[in-house]
Amino acid sequence: MKNKKKLITLLAVVAIALGIVFAIKKFYPTVDKQQGNKQITIIINNLEGKEIFNKTYSTDAEYLDKLLEEHAEELQLDISEVGEYGRSVNGLCGLVTEDWNIGPWWIYESENSECCKTNGFCPSVDTCIILDGEIYIFKFISY
Known part of the structure; x- marks a missing residue:
């Protein structure tokens, strides 16, 4: 009887661990890195x-x-060190974020980036894996 309880407990722990692994993969999908040379387009809008x-x-x-x-x-380029939310672009082409409280700020987007599509948004530039043929548009924006 004791061995049966231990077996059931062990199976429950394994099932929970597998559930956590699958949940992480579902909610935090990854993009495989591409080794070697690739062509990447950078577009900057004022x-x-x-x-x-x-x-x-x-x-x-x-x-x-x-x-x-x-x-x-x-x-x-003016880029931050790694912070709480990754690295931030502070300046491009002479346009610099002077005050993070009021902006304007740099954002970027991409319609064909696997990293942006997989995450549902474009993450910090230090976590965005780039693949051949991708196009990134950096925008200096204010609200």
Whole structure:
């Protein structure tokens, strides 16, 4: 009788553990990294929504922040260190967020990024895995 209770308890623990693993995979899906060279397009729009930059880069970077850092001088990149919510883009093409309380701020989006589609939104640039052919649009916005 004791062995049967132990077996049932063990099976229950295993079932709960498997349930947690499946729940994590469902709610936190992943994108597989792509090794090697890929072509990534970066588009930058100013506060008025006008496109001020559009270029396709060849890169071996796996994450969006690393691609941006490779071309930091050309992009006039100002990027934060890793914080509570990941890395933030503070400035591009000479447009810089001066006050995080009032903006304007940098956001980015992509219609063909697997990372953005998988998450349902575009995450911080240091967690966004980039794949060949993706296009990222950075927008300087204010509300």
